[in-house]
Amino acid sequence: EAGVAQSPRYKIIEKRQSVAFWCNPISGHATLYWYQQILGQGPKLLIQFQNNGVVDDSQLPKDRFSAERLKGVDSTLKIQPAKLEDSAVYLCASSFGGGGGPWYEQFFGPGTRLTVL
Amino acid sequence: AQSVTQPDIHITVSEGASLELRCNYSYGATPYLFWYVQSPGQGLQLLLKYFSGDTLVQGIKGFEAEFKRSQSSFNLRKPSVHWSDAAEYFCAVGASGGSQGNLIFGKGTKLSVKP
Numbered sequence: 001e002a003g004v005a006q007s008p009r010y011k012i013i014e015k016r017q018s019v020a021f022w023c024n025p026i027s028g029h030a031t032l033y034w035y036q037q038i039l040g041q042g043p044k045l046l047i048q049f050q051n052n053g054v055v056d057d058s059q060l061p062k063d064r065f066s067a068e069r070l071k072g073v074d075s076t077l078k079i080q081p082a083k084l085e086d087s088a089v090y091l092c093a094s095s096f097g098g099g100g101g102p103w104y105e106q107f108f109g110p111g112t113r114l115t116v117l
Numbered sequence: 118a119q120s121v122t123q124p125d126i127h128i129t130v131s132e133g134a135s136l137e138l139r140c141n142y143s144y145g146a147t148p149y150l151f152w153y154v155q156s157p158g159q160g161l162q163l164l165l166k167y168f169s170g171d172t173l174v175q176g177i178k179g180f181e182a183e184f185k186r187s188q189s190s191f192n193l194r195k196p197s198v199h200w201s202d203a204a205e206y207f208c209a210v211g212a213s214g215g216s217q218g219n220l221i222f223g224k225g226t227k228l229s230v231k232p
Contacts, residue, residue, distance in 0.1 A: 040224065056219055091161070108153075108161040
């Protein structure tokens, strides 16, 4: 079974530029999550989708971050414009189960390491 | 608000020695508790989870964890550490109820293994 795929693996940009990350979850997984992991900290949830609807985006900085999940499968996370403090690893995860509750195991992708200069 | 504290930022143990990684949580109801491992350049992998029942849970790779409600702790243990266990370990608590599945992670403990 293929795991969660993410691209690119690494990205370096200048501040105020824009960047986009892509995630392909495990086939059949209804719930998709985007986490931000700043160096020295644990992952923090940015947004959670169930199919193509948003369940929780309370911690997403909506003035610069946006995310979509077209057709309930792939997802894209965008930052525009980027700030220095956005330097982090962006992790995508998916889980089976329509409720998206914590009892469903989340499977993580390898992440995208973003450096903002 | 839910929170997770991992008091040890970095631990070094000798190969073959026993290991205990500490985790304390803050949560009003019965928590859903998890331990994840992250190797360099890799995503997180679930080691074990506790939802209810037996307070001693077994996981993959020879790890176990014990839920102690009175101490609000969920410490991870392994009787004999292998060099391949060197990684970063994260404790997490999940919200119960509703439809949200988001996890609250601790800051992690980096494990180094001496030969």
